[in-house]
Amino acid sequence: MKAIERQVYRAAYQDGLLETFLGGYLFIFGSLMVAKPGMASFSALTVFVIRPLFTKVKNRYTYPRVGYVKLPQENESAGKEIGLTAILFIVILVASLIVLSALMGNESGKEFWFRWFLPVLASILFSFGPLWMGRTYGLKRAYFIAVLIPLLGISMAITGIFTGYAAVGVICLTGGFLSLVSGVIMFSRFLRKYPVEEEVLNVSGQ
Amino acid sequence: MSLDNKKDKGIQSVIQIDRLVHEPARMLIMAILLSVENADFLFLLKQTGLTRGNLSSHLSKLETAGYVSITKEFVDKIPRTLLTATDGGSDAFENYRRRMIGILENC
Numbered sequence: 001m002k003a004i005e006r007q008v009y010r011a012a013y014q015d016g017l018l019e020t021f022l023g024g025y026l027f028i029f030g031s032l033m034v035a036k037p038g039m040a041s042f043s044a045l046t047v048f049v050i051r052p053l054f055t056k057v058k059n060r061y062t063y064p065r066v067g068y069v070k071l072p073q074e075n076e077s078a079g080k081e082i083g084l085t086a087i088l089f090i091v092i093l094v095a096s097l098i099v100l101s102a103l104m105g106n107e108s109g110k111e112f113w114f115r116w117f118l119p120v121l122a123s124i125l126f127s128f129g130p131l132w133m134g135r136t137y138g139l140k141r142a143y144f145i146a147v148l149i150p151l152l153g154i155s156m157a158i159t160g161i162f163t164g165y166a167a168v169g170v171i172c173l174t175g176g177f178l179s180l181v182s183g184v185i186m187f188s189r190f191l192r193k194y195p196v197e198e199e200v201l202n203v204s205g206q
Numbered sequence: 207m208s209l210d211n212k213k214d215k216g217i218q219s220v221i222q223i224d225r226l227v228h229e230p231a232r233m234l235i236m237a238i239l240l241s242v243e244n245a246d247f248l249f250l251l252k253q254t255g256l257t258r259g260n261l262s263s264h265l266s267k268l269e270t271a272g273y274v275s276i277t278k279e280f281v282d283k284i285p286r287t288l289l290t291a292t293d294g295g296s297d298a299f300e301n302y303r304r305r306m307i308g309i310l311e312n313c
Binding site: 008011 | 234240243245246247248249250251253281282284286288
């Protein structure tokens, strides 16, 4: 049953649209973080556009080719787990800033936090999304992105090329770009591999 | 009860297995439908690799037995036929699975 479940999940997301949309969102978020960190939270508003657009594209391109499937609700609880972990990480980030500032003094504590804590912890946090995708949908390429993002965060902290919010922005931009490119390639392959089929159901032999 | 008697009972339960679920194509259809909330005909067609006629015939049998329910809806004016495993179908599959495990353990 587990093997069948996994196959069904893979089949449902073989079009690469989830990666494309998630990558697109991360790209927007990352761009805002680099340009204007204060505006980054507004990127959450794009969910109101992305979600219906995602459904529309699925209806238009995916379902006529490989059919429609609604996955069980259990998956949403896995999404909630990720959400809670994200909140926990944000709490850790804020708490670490307060603790470091208290221990090292306001200035050097903040500097240490922006140079080391923020890029590394943010990169770990952003790797949870692809990790969840890899675990739930069996996407190997998502694991690759999940490993690459923390490595990027660590290398940024060591080299100091980007620090603070700019580092978070670059991490999101890179992760988003990779996901977007991988998604678009998957989608174009999917369109070529599966032509549109007309659903014919004649269950009762009519 | 002696060990041999127990084994005999296990062997005899082979003839009590649900033949409707036992057929490989229908077993696969049920397994797929039980791992999702619902799916349409085309999705099952792609996943099972059966022909349209074959899949229709198996679905018809499963629907008659009350293991699968078929509903129709319209999405953007396009008809979509949704197939869902019923509670009865879920129970039947679970019973079949348990019985088969029991039989194989006794072999």
